[in-house]
Amino acid sequence: MTEVQQLAAFVHGARYVQISAQAVEQIKIRILDTLGVAIGALDAPPLRAIRKLTESLGGNSASTLIGGGSSAPDRAAFYNIGLSRYLDFMDSYLAPGETCHPSDNIGAVLAAGESVNASGKDLLTAVAVAYQVHTRLSDVAPVRAKGFDHTVQGAYAVAAAVAKVMKLDAAKTANAIAISGTANNALRVTRTGNLSNWKGLAYPQVGKEGTHAALLASVGISGPEQVFEGNKGLKETITGPFDIDWSREDLESVLRTIIKKHNAEIHSQSSIDAAIEITAQPGFRADAIRAVHIITFQVAYDIIGGGEEGDKRHIRSKEEADHSLPYMVAVALLDGEVQPAQYAAERIVGADVQALLQKTTVTPDAAFSARFPKEMPSKVEVELNDGKIFSATAAAYKGFTSQPLDWASACEKFDRLVTPFAGAELADKIARTVHGLDTHSVRDLTALLAKVPSQRHISAAA
Known part of the structure; x- marks a missing residue:
């Protein structure tokens, strides 16, 4: 067999009963986190524009758009992955030479799964x-150093996942795998220099095309x-x-992924933890900072x-x-948190944060780099202006591989993001359906996602 045929044999042979109970629980947590x-992100301007475009293009209505409406599976995959990617609050996987976000695949699997019941x-x-x-491909075949995107x-x-569902x-x-892999080799320029909307839409594009590849394969292409x-x-x-010997692979890799605590790029999580710890130290004053220095790992x-x-x-x-x-780090020192509110346009251009980030320097440390990606x-x-020095260190957090997130903690993050849109009752129904997916159909879940209003409720936000 060729290598793609060996991979396909692994995919085709995968069974639910092969997944450990711990991994099943963490997959449910990843699905809940991704939906949250x-x-x-339902009211984010780029996603509103994409939704309007998706609706104007039409489709066969086989797959639900989160927030109501429907389209063809590949178009629904693009929109739903775009939603889960926009806040940059999704899960991550840290390989020595690559970082990826496996939850980016969930929107495509959900759309395709609904279409086939x-x-x-x-x-x-x-x-x-x-x-x-x-x-596993990120482990052994990194591409970032070659100028290609993760x-x-x-x-x-x-x-592979869409073909499976x-x-x-x-x-x-x-x-399906061969078509998608051949056709989607994106450039890393997506994430260098002045960043555009495409940073959050590069994977939705791959998700759309991977779904379409599986649809093409399903009719004999x-x-x-x-x-x-x-x-x-x-x-x-x-x-x-x-x-990779696919015949020896299991279905446990979800246990090696991590969930973000802060709404920020994954490699920043420990620095933000350290910054927030400093804000609680006696004598700290955010309005009197002379300089900020961050020491971190090379990646x-x-x-x-x-x-x-x-x-x-x-x-x-x-x-x-x-x-x-x-x-x-600057906005964490000023606000004491990094959540979606810290990315509002008016907050980004605020005079205090703009001034402070110009006082901030970053230095890589060889000893720290040697501890990555395990930490x-x-x-x-x-x-401060008076010469006082404050410092803090961090290396892991709840949600990291060494401290897996439990269901209750996952629900806390989910509720914080979802209740302003869906209200507490619908948010709870979605969470309970995800946790009981073993006994539900995909359509049971997407029917609830269709009921989520696409506009934030002012009363809930208050």
């Missing part, structure tokens, strides 16, 4: 497949059977050689600290702010 951050167990199994494929590995994961046979699954190892295939053109410095992906102190948009370590060590030092 998606609903929390899949069961909740089918959904959970397909999500487990997505996590396994996405994380969505490259996702093209294989999302097609659609119950395609092994041959059609291989074709074939793809390059040597997409990995062939002449001008992935290995030769981008990644170099790598090996954080390169991606969000002003290293290889460009300066991070000239911030004017939400997309730039949530990928700027200086901004996120995300960071130290924040703040000097």
Whole structure:
């Protein structure tokens, strides 16, 4: 068999009963978390524009749009993943040379699963497949250093997961994966320099195309059977050689992923924790800061600290702010939190945060870098105008692999994001349905998601 056929055999053979109880619980937590951050973005201007476009394009109404309405599965996948990606509050996976967000696949699996009336167990199994494929390719085939985006590995994961939930046979699954992997090799420029809306839409595009690839395969369209190892295939053109024995893989990779505590790029989480700890120290005054210095690991410095992906102190948009370590630490020191409110346009351009981020410097530390990705060590030092020094360090948090999030804590984050839109009763129904997916159909869940208002309720927000 070719390598894509071996991968397809793994996908086709995956069964719900192979997933441990712990992993099933964490998959449900990831689904709840993903839906929460998606609903929390319903009133974001870019998503409103995409929704209007999606409605104008039409579709076969096989799949629900979160917040009401419907479209074809691939278009619903784009919109729903766009929602879950916009706040940059989703889960993450840290490999030594790559960072990805496996929950980006959930919107596509949900849309495809609804279109074929899949069961909740089918959904959970397909999500487990997505996590396994996405994380394992990130482990052995990183692409960021080659100038390609981390969505490259996702093209294989999302097609595999959609093919799984659609119950395609092994041959059609291989074709779906091959089509999607061949066609979706995105450039890393998406996340360098001045960031655009596309930062949050690059994976929705891959999710849409991966879903479409599975639909094409379902009607007999074939793809390059040597997409990995062939002449001008992935290995030769981008990644170099790598090996995965898919016959030995399990469905447990979700346990190696982490959920964000703060609404911020994943590598910033420990720095924000340290900054918030400083705000509680006796004598600290946010209005008297002379300088802020962040010491962190190399990957954080390169991606969000002003290293290889460009300066991070000239911030004017939400997309730039949530990928700027200086901004996120500065606003944490001023506001004591980093949540969606910290990315409101008026907050980003506020004189206090703009002045403070210009006083902020970031330095990579070799010892910290050696501890990554098992930890995300960071130290924040703040000097006041009178010379007083405040400092704090952090390396992990609740939601990190060493401290997995439990259902109650996941519901706290979900409720905070969802209740202003859906109200407490509907939010609770959605959460209970996710937790009981083993006994529900996908359509039971999407019927509830269709009832969520696309506008925030002023009374709930208050």
